[in-house]
Amino acid sequence: MKNKKKGLLQIILILAIIGLCGFTTLVGFTKHHKGSAQNIKLGLDLAGGVSITYEAVGDTPSQTEMEDTRNMMQKRAEVYSTESSVVIGDGGRITIDIPGVANADEVLASLGKEGSLDFVAQDDMSFEDNDQTKPKYTKTVCTGKDVKTAEATTQQNEVTKKKEYVVSLKFKSKGTKSFANATAAAAPSKKVIYIVYDGKVISYPAVQSEISNGEAVISGSFKTYDSAEELASMIRIGALPVELKEVQSQVVGAQLGQDAIQSSLLAGAIGFALVVLFMIVFYRLPGLAASIALVFYLVVMLVGLNALDITLTLPGVAGIILNIGMAVDANVIIFTRIKEELAKGKTVQSSIKLGFDKALSAIIDGNVTTLIAAFVLYIKGSGTVKGFATTLAIGIILSMFTALYITKILLKAMYALGVDDIKYFGVEKERKTIHFVENKAKFFVISGALIVACVVCLFINKAGRCNGNILNYGLDFSGGTTFDITFNKDQKIDSDMKKDIESVFSKESGSNDVVISEIAGSNGLSVKTVELSEKKRDALTKSLVKTYSIEEKNIQYQNISASVSDEMKTDAIVAVVIAAICMLIYIWFRFKDIVFAGSAVLALLHDAVVVLLVYAVSKISVGNTFIACMLTIVGYSINATIVIFDRIRENLGSKTSEEALTEVVNQSITQTLTRSINTSLTTFFMVIMLAILGVDSVKDFAIPLLVGIICGGYSSVCITGPLWLTIKKRVHTGKGKKARK
Numbered sequence: 001m002k003n004k005k006k007g008l009l010q011i012i013l014i015l016a017i018i019g020l021c022g023f024t025t026l027v028g029f030t031k032h033h034k035g036s037a038q039n040i041k042l043g044l045d046l047a048g049g050v051s052i053t054y055e056a057v058g059d060t061p062s063q064t065e066m067e068d069t070r071n072m073m074q075k076r077a078e079v080y081s082t083e084s085s086v087v088i089g090d091g092g093r094i095t096i097d098i099p100g101v102a103n104a105d106e107v108l109a110s111l112g113k114e115g116s117l118d119f120v121a122q123d124d125m126s127f128e129d130n131d132q133t134k135p136k137y138t139k140t141v142c143t144g145k146d147v148k149t150a151e152a153t154t155q156q157n158e159v160t161k162k163k164e165y166v167v168s169l170k171f172k173s174k175g176t177k178s179f180a181n182a183t184a185a186a187a188p189s190k191k192v193i194y195i196v197y198d199g200k201v202i203s204y205p206a207v208q209s210e211i212s213n214g215e216a217v218i219s220g221s222f223k224t225y226d227s228a229e230e231l232a233s234m235i236r237i238g239a240l241p242v243e244l245k246e247v248q249s250q251v252v253g254a255q256l257g258q259d260a261i262q263s264s265l266l267a268g269a270i271g272f273a274l275v276v277l278f279m280i281v282f283y284r285l286p287g288l289a290a291s292i293a294l295v296f297y298l299v300v301m302l303v304g305l306n307a308l309d310i311t312l313t314l315p316g317v318a319g320i321i322l323n324i325g326m327a328v329d330a331n332v333i334i335f336t337r338i339k340e341e342l343a344k345g346k347t348v349q350s351s352i353k354l355g356f357d358k359a360l361s362a363i364i365d366g367n368v369t370t371l372i373a374a375f376v377l378y379i380k381g382s383g384t385v386k387g388f389a390t391t392l393a394i395g396i397i398l399s400m401f402t403a404l405y406i407t408k409i410l411l412k413a414m415y416a417l418g419v420d421d422i423k424y425f426g427v428e429k430e431r432k433t434i435h436f437v438e439n440k441a442k443f444f445v446i447s448g449a450l451i452v453a454c455v456v457c458l459f460i461n462k463a464g465r466c467n468g469n470i471l472n473y474g475l476d477f478s479g480g481t482t483f484d485i486t487f488n489k490d491q492k493i494d495s496d497m498k499k500d501i502e503s504v505f506s507k508e509s510g511s512n513d514v515v516i517s518e519i520a521g522s523n524g525l526s527v528k529t530v531e532l533s534e535k536k537r538d539a540l541t542k543s544l545v546k547t548y549s550i551e552e553k554n555i556q557y558q559n560i561s562a563s564v565s566d567e568m569k570t571d572a573i574v575a576v577v578i579a580a581i582c583m584l585i586y587i588w589f590r591f592k593d594i595v596f597a598g599s600a601v602l603a604l605l606h607d608a609v610v611v612l613l614v615y616a617v618s619k620i621s622v623g624n625t626f627i628a629c630m631l632t633i634v635g636y637s638i639n640a641t642i643v644i645f646d647r648i649r650e651n652l653g654s655k656t657s658e659e660a661l662t663e664v665v666n667q668s669i670t671q672t673l674t675r676s677i678n679t680s681l682t683t684f685f686m687v688i689m690l691a692i693l694g695v696d697s698v699k700d701f702a703i704p705l706l707v708g709i710i711c712g713g714y715s716s717v718c719i720t721g722p723l724w725l726t727i728k729k730r731v732h733t734g735k736g737k738k739a740r741k
Contacts, residue, residue, distance in 0.1 A: 007416030010409050014296065016601070018607070021299035022470075024306075040306050041083065042099065043313035043387055046261055048252050049081070049099035050107050054244040056092035064236075069244070070094055071233045073111065075248065076198065080107055085311070090142030093247070108249065108534055116198055117144030117235060122191040132634040135196055141182040144174025150235035152228035155217065158633035165222035167232045169215065176214030184210040197234050210406075246534065247561040254282050259655050260695045268321040271296075274685040275328060282678065283335045285424035287526055289410040290331040297327055313387030313624055318690055318698055322632070322705070323395030326639075326681030329366070329675075330403030332682070334359040336675045337467030339428035348420050352411055362646035363404065365590050366639035367396050371581045377628055380575040388628045437662045440722035447606055447719060454609050457616035471615055477569050478561050481509075482534040485544060486524040486554040493523065504547075505529050506681060508540050519696060531561060572627045575739050576608060579634055587642070595731060599724040603715045604637040610711045614704045625701045631686050633708030640679065640716035644672050658729060665721040673717065680713040 028036030032585050054073075059067070077084035077098050085097045101107050118142040128134035148170040157164045171179050182193060186207040195203040205218045222228040224353050276294065279287035301320060305312060336357030346354065366510050374396065377389035436443075458470040469478070481503075487493065498516050505514045505527055515528045532540070541555055588597035611633050615622055647668040655664060687709060691702035 003416040004418070007413035010413040011417075013055040013317050014292070014406060014410065018292075018299055021296075021303045023279060025299055030502050032360060035306050036496075036733045037302055037306070038301070040577060041311040043308065043311050044097055044250065044252050044318070045098055046312065046314055046317075048601075049097065049101050049681055050636050051095065051097045051248075051250045051252075052108060052111060052246060053089070053093055053095045053248040054111075055247045057240055057243040060092040066094070067094065067561050068233050068236050071230075076111055085664050094244070095248075106462040106543055108246075108275060116196075117147075118196045119143070119179070119182070120194040120196055121186060122193065123185075124195050133200055135199065135201055135253075137194075137196075141193060142171070142175040142178045144235065146172050147176065147235055148172045148175075150232040152222075152225055152232045154225075155219070157219075163334040164219060164227050165228040166217050166219040167222075167228050167235070168217055169235065171216075172216040173211035173214075176212075179214065180210065180212040180217070183207045183216075185364075195235065197254065202234055203231055206544050232620065233552060233726065246559070248559060250558040255369065260318070260698070263693050263695055264314065264317045264321065264690065268317075268324070268686070269517065270693075271321060271686035271689040274689075275324060275682045278678075278682060278685070279328065283331075284426055285329070285414060286335045286338065286407075286411060289407050289414065290328065290335070290403075292410055293331070294327060296406050297395075297398055297402045300402075302443045304394060304398070308394075310390055310394075311387060312391075314695075314698060315385065315388035315628060315701065316391040318694070318701060319388045319391035320395060321686050321690060322683070323392065323399060325686035326370075326425070326636070326679075327395065327399035327402065328361045328682040329639065329679045330359070330400060331407055331677050332675050333362055334403065334407070336428065336672070339426050340671070342425060343428045343430070344421055348422055349415060351425070352415065356375055356408055358650075362403070362643045363400065365587075365646065366642045367400050369583050369586060369642060370635035371396055371585065373579050373631040373638075376475040376575050376579045376582070380571045380578070380627065385628050389623075392632070395474055426444035428674075431670055431673070433663075433666050434667050434673070435666055436718060437665050437725055439718075440726065443718040443722065447715070450610050450613060451606070454616060457613060461616055471612075471622045471683060472619040473569075473623035474626075477572075477622055477626075479566075480530050481537065481557060481559045482525060482528045483518060483540065483544075483555060485548075485550070485558045486519070486522055487548060487550055489523055491523065491548060491550075493525065498525070501525060501527060505540065505597060508532070508536050508543070531559060570629075572630070575627050576634065577631055579631055580605065583634075583638055586679070587638075587645075591645065591649060595724060595727050596649075598647065599720055599727055600641045602723060603720045604634050606719065607633055607637045607708060607711045607715050611704050611708045614707045618703070620700050620704065623700075625697070629701055629704050629708070632714060633703060636683070637707065637715060640676060641720045643675060644669055644716055644721055645724070647672050648724070661725055661728065665725050669717055669721050676713055676717050680709055 024035040025037045028034050028039065029378040033039060045272055056066075056069075070086050070088050073094060073096050074084065074086045075097050077086055081098050081103045087095050092372060096111060098107060098201070118137070120135070120137045120139075121141055124139055125138045128136055134484055149168075150170075151168050153166060153168050154163050155166050156162070185191075186193060187209050190206050190208065192204040192206050194201050195205075203218060203221075205220075218231070222231075230387050277646045279290050279294075281287070298320075299322065301323075302309075310316075325442065334355050336352045337359045341351035341354045342348065358599050371393060378393070461472075462470045485501075491497075495592040502514050502516055506512050506529075509529045509532055511530045513530050519526050522581060537557060537559065540586050541552060541557075544550065545552055582600045583604070584597045586597075587600050588594050589670055591597065608630055614620070615626070638711070648664060651664045651668050652661075655661060684706065687702050687705050690698050694702055
C-alpha cells in the first residue's frame, strides 16, 4: 500500500511539472508573459532584421578600443531595437544583430559611419521643440578628436569628505586652449558645457572655474563606478582611431522567418506524434513511460531556453526536433536490456533495475561523444551554427536526465501501482545470430565503392560542373552577395524576366558573374553575384522595388567577403578533424583499447565521406550549416557504434581465439540490432518531416542528414564490428611475429 501511494505521488509530481512547464511555455506569468515561448529570443533568420560584421582596418585594436567600439555600436543599434546584440569576435571583428527592423538600408548606413562627439557651450546650444534629445548648435568648443584620455576614477568630495566617482579628462594641446577659453567664459555664471554624442546629449556638467591646464573632472552625478565608466567610454569613442570595414552582412524578411517557424513546428509536431506512436506500439508500457518523459523533455527544454536567455535560430529549432528523435535512443537501449533480462527469466522488478544498470555505460559514452561534436560546433561555428550547437548540447544533457531518471521513476511507479505483468513489457525474442563478420568483404566493397564514387564526383565537379569547385559552395564558403527576391503572386517568372534580372545585376555589379535560380515553394528568385558594396546593394534594391512593384521587405540579401568565406572553409575541415581526434582519445580512454577507438573513428569518417557524396551529387549548397550537418552525423554515428562496442566489451571476457572473437562480434551486433534499427527509425521520423515540410535552408540541412542517419546505422552494424576484428587480428598477428623473432 505504501509503495502504491509513493508511485501515485511520483506520477502526479511528474505530470504536475509537465503541466507547470507547459503552462509557462504557452501562457507565462504576469502581464508580460514571463517564461512563455513567445518571449524566447529569436535570431534574425526567424525574427527578420539586419546582421553585419565589421573588421578593423590595419593593426588589430587593443581590447579597450574594441570594448569602446562595441559600446558605440550598441548605442547605435539600440536606437532601432532594444533587443539588439553586439558581440566582439576574433581578429578585430564586431558582429551586430538587430532584429525586426524595417528600413535595412538606413540601419546599415548609420552603423558604419564614424562616431561624433562634440563639446558645446551653453550659449551656442538650443533644442528643437524644447526636446533635450534634439540638440541644435552652430559651433563647438572642441570635438572627441581633441580628447587625449577619459577614465573613470574616484576622488574625495570637498564638502562631504566622502569618496565619489568621477570622470577624469585630459585634452590634447589644441583642445586644451579651446576648452580653457570656453570655461573662462562659462565660469562666472556657472554655465554648463554640453557633451553631445551622435546628436544626443550624454552629459552637461556645470563649469565651476576656468580650466587652463587641459585636465577636467566631471563629478556629482555618478552613483556607481560603472555609470562613470560608461560616460568615460563614450567620450573615448569620439576619439577612437579605428576604421571599420564591412566583411559580412545579411538582411532577412520577418515574414520569411515566420513561415520558417510555422513549417518547422508542424514538422516537429508530426514527427513527435510518429515517435510516440512507434514507442507505445513497439515497447508497450515502457514506451508509454518514454513518451511521457519525452513530453517532459520538450517542455523543460523550452522553459530552459527562456531561462538561459538563449537566442533561438532556425537551425536551433531543427536541433530541438532532431534531439527528440535522438532522445529516444537512451530509452531504446534501456528497454532492449529490460526485455533481454525478462527473456532470461528474471522478474519484472529485477529486469527494470538490471536494464538501467547495464545500459548506463553505453548511454553515457554515446552521449559524451555527441557532446564533443556539439562543443566543437560551438567553438568553430558562428551565428546560427552556434545556436544549433547550443540546443543540441542542452538537448543531449536533458535527454540523458529524462531517460535515466524520469523514465525510471515512471516505470517503477507504474509497477508499484500493479502494472507488473510481463505482457506489458514484452520479452526479447531469441534471434538467430547473423554472420556479419563472414560477410565483411561485401560490406567493405560497398563502402569502398561509395568512397571511390565520392572522389570521382569531386573530380567531375572540379572539372566544371560546379564552376571549378569540388562542391557547390554557397555564399558562406565562396564569398559574394546573394539576393533572395519574393515577387508578387501575379508576377510571372519566365526566361525573359530572368534575363532582365541578370542584366540589372550585371550592370550594377560590373561583373557578368551572375547566377540565378528559382526558390522552391515560392514565387521568387535567388541571385548570386560578386561582393557588392553597400551603395551598390542599395541601388539594386531600389531598382528592383521600382521595376517589379515589390515591397522592400520582400528583398533579403547576404554579403560575405572572400576572407571570411576562406576562414569558414578552414573551420569546416578543422572542426571535423578536432572532433575525430577528441572522440578517438575519449573512446581509447573509456575502452582501454585503441583498436576500438581507431575502428570507430574510421567508420565515422566513412560516414562523413558518404554525406560528402550526397553534397557532390545533389549540388546542395555547401554553407555554414554544412559544418553542423557533418558534425551531427559524426556524433550520431559514433553514438551508434559505441552501443555495439559496449556489448562486444561485455561479451568479450577472456576470449582470444579468432573463432571466439568472431562469434562475440556477430552475437553482439545481433543483440543490439533492434536498438540500432529503432533508434535510426525514430530519428528518421523527425528529420524526414523537416525534409518534407521545412523551408529551403532546413531542407538543405535535413536531406544530407537523412542520408547520414541511414549510413550511420549501416556502418555501425555492418562495418565497425568486422573492422574492429580485422584490425585486432592484424595487431595480434604482428605482436606474435615480433615475439617469434
